[in-house]
Amino acid sequence: MGLFDRFKKKNQEKAEDLASSEELAKAEQPALISEAEDTPALDAKVEVEEAEAESEADAALDPEEKSEDAEDKSSEEADQQAVYEEGLTQSRKGFADRFNRFLANFRSVDEDFFEDLEDTLIGADLGFDLAISISNQVREAVKLENVKDKEAIKELIVRLMVESYERQGENEDQSMHFAPKGQPTVILFVGVNGVGKTTTVGKMAQRYKDQGKKIMLAAADTFRAGAVKQLQEWGDRAQVPVVAGPEKADPSSVVYQAVERAKDEQVDILFVDTAGRLQNNVNLMQELAKMNRVIQKVLPEAPQEVLLVLDATTGQNALQQAKLFKDSSEVTGLVLTKMDGTAKGGIVFAIRDQLHLPVKWIGFGEKASDLRAFSAEDFVYGLFKDLVKN
Numbered sequence: 001m002g003l004f005d006r007f008k009k010k011n012q013e014k015a016e017d018l019a020s021s022e023e024l025a026k027a028e029q030p031a032l033i034s035e036a037e038d039t040p041a042l043d044a045k046v047e048v049e050e051a052e053a054e055s056e057a058d059a060a061l062d063p064e065e066k067s068e069d070a071e072d073k074s075s076e077e078a079d080q081q082a083v084y085e086e087g088l089t090q091s092r093k094g095f096a097d098r099f100n101r102f103l104a105n106f107r108s109v110d111e112d113f114f115e116d117l118e119d120t121l122i123g124a125d126l127g128f129d130l131a132i133s134i135s136n137q138v139r140e141a142v143k144l145e146n147v148k149d150k151e152a153i154k155e156l157i158v159r160l161m162v163e164s165y166e167r168q169g170e171n172e173d174q175s176m177h178f179a180p181k182g183q184p185t186v187i188l189f190v191g192v193n194g195v196g197k198t199t200t201v202g203k204m205a206q207r208y209k210d211q212g213k214k215i216m217l218a219a220a221d222t223f224r225a226g227a228v229k230q231l232q233e234w235g236d237r238a239q240v241p242v243v244a245g246p247e248k249a250d251p252s253s254v255v256y257q258a259v260e261r262a263k264d265e266q267v268d269i270l271f272v273d274t275a276g277r278l279q280n281n282v283n284l285m286q287e288l289a290k291m292n293r294v295i296q297k298v299l300p301e302a303p304q305e306v307l308l309v310l311d312a313t314t315g316q317n318a319l320q321q322a323k324l325f326k327d328s329s330e331v332t333g334l335v336l337t338k339m340d341g342t343a344k345g346g347i348v349f350a351i352r353d354q355l356h357l358p359v360k361w362i363g364f365g366e367k368a369s370d371l372r373a374f375s376a377e378d379f380v381y382g383l384f385k386d387l388v389k390n
């Protein structure tokens, strides 16, 4: 089943769950009011209670079906979905407002319609190329499928966006890569200043520490005075060591020390926070290349990941930064931060369309638990759940 069909199915299931819990609440309410009398409403409540008791008894009789593992997994999934839904609130509203405004003017599918559609998609941060491509596909589909009413048009546009996302990432590897057991994995974080590198290093350190890994951090952002201190605070919080040099030290020398130490102390993962001056700064790219050489002197197979951190609130500008970094360093994946602070979730589609790099992580806030592995399903659901009717 494709991503869009899975989204539709989930949307439908959620709507049914909501309807049945509303029905249950309705059945309970009149019963409470007329508790003293032996009314049909009370009977309804008793029936519901009996049904609940029965299903509880069933569950107790069938322990295999309700194993603890399955419960843990489903509560983890529910938690993850809730974080996505909450973190995408602004983007979801932004998309819905934009689409509703666009469709409010809808009379017929004519040239004005396509112009408005393109503006709407560009406004949602899908980027020019993808907006035109979706608009052309809508043109074809409208002809072929004879789509006329507003709801069907809305659904068609969402379907085309989701399908284009899926198509672009056919061979994409979203998983994290690690060194063979017994050797440290090195993960380098790159990106311009202020995008959230240090914060992401801190969050990820906490996450892998909680999974029982031995973690070390390297403060190679020696450019900004506060960056080392900020990383040390995350290190203290997660109780993991931070390797730092003196102020304005050569970042590569800090990295060298850290890699040697990580190897000696049999660390599982070394996270390296780097400085992010302007993207057109040739020195920055040279510095990243130097760091790579220094790491490979000690660990020839490292770094296993070079994660480019992008700030979702900067929209198309993030895309331009990503192109520059991609051209001059071996980026293996993206971290999209501050997704909670944008009303234009379309940047994820633009990145997929233009870069062919996997988004591996997504940040929904400043707390350690706000960083999540990227899930296309949870993302699509969080973004479009209110837009497509069942």
Ligand SMILES: Nc1nc2c(ncn2[C@@H]2O[C@H](COP(=O)(O)OP(=O)(O)OP(=O)(O)O)[C@@H](O)[C@H]2O)c(=O)[nH]1
Residues within 6 Å of the ligand: 191, 192, 193, 194, 195, 196, 197, 198, 199, 200, 221, 224, 227, 230, 274, 275, 276, 337, 338, 339, 340, 341, 362, 363, 364, 365, 366, 370
């Ligand atoms: N709302 C929100 N804020 C975030 C997120 N990630 C990071 N931030 C905030 O963004 C600001 C910049 O984050 P940093 O981690 O310092 O950015 P940096 O890339 O290391 O910056 P430099 O050290 O200057 O290169 C901080 O105030 C963070 O708390 C996120 O997912 N959501």
